[in-house]
Amino acid sequence: xxxxxxxxxxxxxxxxxxxxxxxxxxxxxxxxxxxxxxxxxxxxxxxxxxxxxxxxxxxxxxxxxxxxxxxxxxxxxxxxxxxxxxxxxxxxxxxxxxxxxxxxxxxxxxxxxxxxxxxxxxxxxxxxxxxxxxxxxxxxxxxxxxxxxxxxxxxxxxxxxxxxxxxxxxxxxxxxxxxxxxxxxxxxxxxxxxxxxxxxxxxxxxxxxxxxxxxxxxxxxxxxxxxxxxxxxxxxxxxxxxxxxxxxxxxxxxxxxxxxxxxxxxxxxxxxxxxxxxxxxxxxxxxxxxxxxxxxxxxxxxxxxxxxxxxxxxxxxxxxxxxxxxxxxxxxxxxxxxxxxxxxxxxxxxxxxxxxxxxxxxxxxxxxxxxxxxxxxxxxxxxxxxxxxxxxxxxxxxxxxxxxxxxxxxxxxxxxxxxxxxxxxxxxxxxxxxxxxxxxxxxxxxxxxxxxxxxxxxxxxxxxxxxxxxxxxxxxxxxxxxxxxxxxxxxxxxxxxxxxxxxxxxxxxxxxxxx
Ligand SMILES: *[C@@H]1O[C@H](CO)[C@@H](O)[C@H](O)[C@H]1NC(C)=O
Ligand SMILES: *[C@@H]1O[C@H](CO)[C@@H](O)[C@H](O)[C@H]1NC(C)=O
Ligand SMILES: *[C@@H]1O[C@H](CO)[C@@H](O)[C@H](O)[C@H]1NC(C)=O
Ligand SMILES: *[C@@H]1O[C@H](CO)[C@@H](O)[C@H](O)[C@H]1NC(C)=O
Ligand SMILES: *[C@@H]1O[C@H](CO)[C@@H](O)[C@H](O)[C@H]1NC(C)=O
Ligand SMILES: *[C@@H]1O[C@H](CO)[C@@H](O)[C@H](O)[C@H]1NC(C)=O
Ligand SMILES: *[C@@H]1O[C@H](CO)[C@@H](O)[C@H](O)[C@H]1NC(C)=O
Ligand SMILES: *[C@@H]1O[C@H](CO)[C@@H](O)[C@H](O)[C@H]1NC(C)=O
Ligand SMILES: *[C@@H]1O[C@H](CO)[C@@H](O)[C@H](O)[C@H]1NC(C)=O
Ligand SMILES: *[C@@H]1O[C@H](CO)[C@@H](O)[C@H](O)[C@H]1NC(C)=O
Numbered sequence: 018x019x020x021x022x023x024x025x026x027x028x029x030x031x032x033x034x035x036x037x038x039x040x041x042x043x044x045x046x047x048x049x050x051x052x053x054x055x056x057x058x059x060x061x062x063x064x065x066x067x068x069x070x071x072x073x074x075x076x077x078x079x080x081x082x083x084x085x086x087x088x089x090x091x092x093x094x095x096x097x098x099x100x101x102x103x104x105x106x107x108x109x110x111x112x113x114x115x116x117x118x119x120x121x122x123x124x125x126x127x128x129x130x131x132x133x134x135x136x137x138x139x140x141x142x143x144x145x146x147x148x149x150x151x152x153x154x155x156x157x158x159x160x161x162x163x164x165x166x167x168x169x170x171x172x173x174x175x176x177x178x179x180x181x182x183x184x185x186x187x188x189x190x191x192x193x194x195x196x197x198x199x200x201x202x203x204x205x206x207x208x209x210x211x212x213x214x215x216x217x218x219x220x221x222x223x224x225x226x227x228x229x230x231x232x233x234x235x236x237x238x239x240x241x242x243x244x245x246x247x248x249x250x251x252x253x254x255x256x257x258x259x260x261x262x263x264x265x266x267x268x269x270x271x272x273x274x275x276x277x278x279x280x281x282x283x284x285x286x287x288x289x290x291x292x293x294x295x296x297x298x299x300x301x302x303x304x305x306x307x308x309x310x311x312x313x314x315x316x317x318x319x320x321x322x323x324x325x326x327x328x329x330x331x332x333x334x335x336x337x338x339x340x341x342x343x344x345x346x347x348x349x350x351x352x353x354x355x356x357x358x359x360x361x362x363x364x365x366x367x368x369x370x371x372x373x374x375x376x377x378x379x380x381x382x383x384x385x386x387x388x389x390x391x392x393x394x395x396x397x398x399x400x401x402x403x404x405x406x407x408x409x410x411x412x413x414x415x416x417x418x419x420x421x422x423x424x425x426x427x428x429x430x431x432x433x434x435x436x437x438x439x440x441x442x443x444x445x446x447x448x449x450x451x452x453x454x455x456x457x458x459x460x461x462x463x464x465x466x467x468x469x470x471x472x473x474x475x476x477x478x479x480x481x482x483x484x485x486x487x488x489x490x491x492x493x494x495x496x497x498x499x500x501x502x503x504x505x506x507x508x509x510x511x512x513x514x515x516x517x518x519x520x521x522x523x524x525x526x527x528x529x530x531x532x
Contacts, residue, residue, distance in 0.1 A: 174453040175485035176478050177360040183208035184477055189317045190359055192366045197374045199347065201292045203229060203366025205359050206317055208477070209507055210423050212356060212366055213318045217290040219261025225254050226318040229368050231354065231395055231517060232419030234329035234336055235273050237302030238320030240282055244305065245312030253312075253319040256287065256303050263288050263298075271302045271332040278310030284332060291337055291370060294346050300334045324352045324368075324420075326519050329393030338370050339519055347371025350519035354420055355529070356510040360472060363531060378514035378527035384463030385525045388517075389415055395517050397524045399503070400461040402431075404438035411435075414501050416460065418515060418524065422506030424476070425492045431503070432494035439474065441490050448490040452478050458492070460509060462526050467513045474508070 183190070184207055192202025201214035204226075215224050218238065225238050241257030243250035258264050265286040272281040282304040289296040310316065323329075327336050335343065342350035353373045357366030367374060373383075390396035399414040411431055427435065433443045439458060441450030452475045459468040475488035491508035516525040 176452050176475060176488060177472070178484070179360055179362070180208040181477065181481055181484060183359055185481070187315060187317075189213060190364060192357065193364050195292070195367050195369070195374075196365075196376050197369060197372075199292050199294060199371050200367050200369040200374060201229075202364075203355070203357060203368055204317075205357055205364070205366060209357075209359050209511065211318075212368075212420060212507075214322070214368055216292075216322070218256055219287050220263035221261075222288070222290055223254060223260065225256070225320055227320050227322040228318045228421065229322055229324065229354075230419075230421035231324045231352070231515075232417065232421040233273070233275070233321070233323035234325040234327050234393055235271070235302060235323045235332050236321070236337055237271070237273070237280055237282060237304055237332070239307060239311075240303035240305050242305055243282075243303075243307055243312070245307050245309055247309060247312065250304070250307050250312040251314035251316065253314075253316075255319070256285070261287055265298075266303075267300075273302075273331045275310075278308040280304040280308070280311060281306045284334070289337065291341070294341055294370060296337060296340055296344070296346065299337065299340055300332075301337075302332050324517070325395060326393035326522075336519075341370060342520070351516060353514065353516035353525075354510065355514060356420060356507055358470075358473070358511045361531070365531060373514070373516050373525070377530060379530055380527075382465060382528040383514075383525055384465040384527070385523050386463040388522045388524055390417065394419070395524050396502075397462050397526075400464055401466070402435065403459045403461070403466065404435065405456050406459075407438070409435055409438060414503060416462075416503045416505040416509075418510065419504060419506050420510055420515075422504055423508070424506050425508045426495045426504040426506075427492055428500050428502070429494035430500075432492055435492060436490060439490075439492075441474075443490075443494050446494070448493055449479070449487050450475050450490040451486075452483075452488040453485050460505070462524075465526065465528075467509070467526060467528065469509055469512050473511055 183205075187207050189207075190205040192204050195202055201216070203212040203214055206213055206228075212229050213226050214229050215226050217223065218225050227236075227238070239250045239253045239255045241255045241259055243253075243255055245251075256264060258266065267284045267286070269284040270281065271284060273279065280302070282302050284300055285303045286298045286300050289299045289301070304311070304320070311321075322337060324336060324338060327334065327339055330336065336350075338347070338352045339350045341347045347370055349371060351369075351371055351373070353369040355365060355367045355374065355377045357364060365377075367377065386397045388395055389398060394417050396415050396417045399411075399416050402409045402411045402414065411434065414431070426432075429443070429445065432448055435458060436443050436448045436450065439450060439456045440454060441448055443449075454471050454474055456474075457468045457471050458474060459466045461467070469491075474491045476491055477489055478484045479487050479489065512529070514525075514527040514529055516527075517523075518525070
């Protein structure tokens with residue numbers, strides 16, 4: 018409960034919060050104004066050390082955050098904090114009560130051990146299997162989709178012990194060195210919750226760990242005078258005049274509210290080095306106040322790099338990749354992601370600036386589609402959605418592709434339909450799936466079908482002692498935005514090479530070489 022109370026506190030204290038207007042055009046103006054209304058990435062709550070959260074509760078929190086986020090991005094009415102909190106209370110109550118009779122998810126409330134073994138507030142686990150994947154998935158192209166699943170060492174089905182361990186202990190799994198220039202490794206937070214890269218800032222240059230987020234457009238790090246409700250901003254690396262002789266403070270304020278957490282601070286200029294690319298005198302944010310989700314010592318990053326388009330920026334400045342391109346340090350404002358999967362143990366996460374890493378994807382599977390979002394998010398048309406190769410009959414859907422979101426959020430009727438074909442179950446709030454599912458869901462973009470590894474469709478076992486039981490699902494229901502709009506996060510993006518281009522306003526996807 019604590020994180021949501023916190024969010025409420027922040028909304029009332031830190032922000033000048035007004036209810037969202039239902040008129041999109043007006044919202045759009047609001048979003049582009051200084052109201053601090055733009056929302057952004059869906060992040061896990063970084064819960065205090067030792068506080069375990071049941072996966073169903075954390076999933077509900079995750080849905081709540083996504084709900085707020087998408088409501089704002091699409092100009093719809095936001096669910097009130099009260100409504101969101103009451104959903105969570107209800108869920109908590111059901112769990113504590115051991116009620117097992119909720120229709121749609123009978124197994125969900127069984128065998129619960131509510132002492133809360135999981136530390137991670139939001140946890141997207143993968144089901145480890147040594148199975149084949151993707152075969153029969155629509156029109157999938159050769160090269161991937163028929164191989165064995167990389168890294169799956171067990172013969173037993175169910176959620177990988179690595180994921181359960183990571184969800185329990187938190188922590189970061191460090192990436193291997195990048196395989197091309199202009200690239201940074203993406204370290205894995207907990208069990209594929211989020212992805213972190215290290216850049217150098219200031220004079221002398223120091224390392225800052227940044228959450229890499231295609232779903233927002235602001236770049237900020239903690240400032241030397243950063244404050245939070247617990248006092249300072251943890252033991253994070255901070256930026257300011259004391260630590261950097263090239264640091265120049267401005268008095269221009271910024272403020273960003275995320276799905277979980279908020280920051281406010283001032284703009285500054287300093288030298289930023291991204292994978293050896295020197296971006297001198299770049300303008301970005303230093304936080305003077307952070308919510309606990311960012312400030313906590315257990316939060317494994319010092320700031321955030323938004324890699325959506327700068328028209329979404331609250332700081333009203335170019336994103337690093339736009340700035341690199343406009344300074345001709347890279348050829349074009351392209352950002353490309355290889356999102357890693359903890360259970361694979363490949364640790365091959367990588368973000369590349371200015372191009373794509375040809376070694377990471379199968380060349381003839383690359384498709385490029387227009388971005389259909391006007392606000393600056395990356396959103397593509399989904400042609401078809403198939404379950405084990407059978408068309409689910411959902412047409413006209415679009416997907417916002419967001420590395421900063423862990424799960425997939427679909428409108429409830431879509432989620433229900435898809436989960437049913439997947440052998441899972443949904444109630445009004447949440448979907449569950451057998452941890453041992455072998456059924457694959459494929460999303461199609463640009464006429465190419467991208468299969469999601471079944472391991473990614475099961476999040477965490479509801480009973481941590483039963484990794485082959487019932488799991489929270491990687492797809493969750495939420496009435497958000499339009500009835501045809503999905504928020505598609507890492508559960509999908511782990512299964513494709515993903516690249517964005519600000520100059521052409523296009524998105525590219527390709528099949529991975531590694532799975
Ligand atoms: C629940 O988990 C706790 C901590 O892991 C453990 O000590 C306890 O025995 C478990 N209870 C049941 C009923 O499994
Ligand atoms: C794909 O898998 C099927 C069934 O496992 C097998 O019969 C087929 O030969 C495989 N195709 C390739 C190209 O490996
Ligand atoms: C995984 O499955 C493949 C194909 O079924 C098999 O060749 C391989 O030996 C299996 N690996 C392990 C570790 O079981
Ligand atoms: C799987 O890999 C882990 C870590 O490498 C190892 O501890 C475990 O024994 C392996 N399990 C099997 C069934 O091979
Ligand atoms: C990376 O850059 C270095 C020097 O800038 C160059 O020598 C090397 O060939 C480049 N490597 C690749 C794979 O492009
Ligand atoms: C750094 O950038 C700021 C804002 O764009 C500009 O006012 C300033 O002159 C620049 N400083 C240097 C040394 O280029
Ligand atoms: C910051 O604190 C956390 C939690 O106490 C600890 O795990 C981490 O190692 C610390 N980091 C540094 C750089 O001291
Ligand atoms: C999907 O295919 C897999 C592998 O062939 C199979 O195990 C699974 O039962 C199928 N699921 C459905 C819902 O048909
Ligand atoms: C997808 O296929 C349809 C029908 O063949 C075609 O009209 C359309 O242009 C294709 N779209 C893309 C993005 O290739
Ligand atoms: C789908 O597969 C058919 C038959 O293999 C092929 O003719 C067609 O071009 C494929 N379509 C796409 C979009 O790959």
